[in-house]
Amino acid sequence: MDGSNRQVLVTGVHALSMALDYEGNDLYLADHGTGNIVCISLNGGGKRIVSAQGGAGKYSWGISLSGGRVYWTSGHST
Structure with missing residues (x-):
């Protein structure tokens, strides 16, 4: 993994945390910008x-x- 052959998987998400589902071949993201889980x-x-x-x-x-x-943490802005 030398950084070559990189690929953009998603745009428009402000992800502070990610989790890989190896069995489902999916990437879950906690979108801090919207509060949604994508x-x-x-x-x-x-x-x-x-x-x-x-x-x-x-x-x-x-x-x-x-x-x-899927488990996530959420909170309100202060």
Whole structure:
């Protein structure tokens, strides 16, 4: 992994945290900009919103995968 053959998988996401789903071949992102949890395929396929609970000063901070479930932390701006 020398940085050659890089590929942009997603744009327009302010990700503070990411989690790889090796079995599903997906990348989950906690989008701090919108507060949403988004998922994209590692082959560059479509971005989809997993949880649209952002807005009104709510932000997503961290994300983790375990046992086929997605867990994340969120909070309000001060």
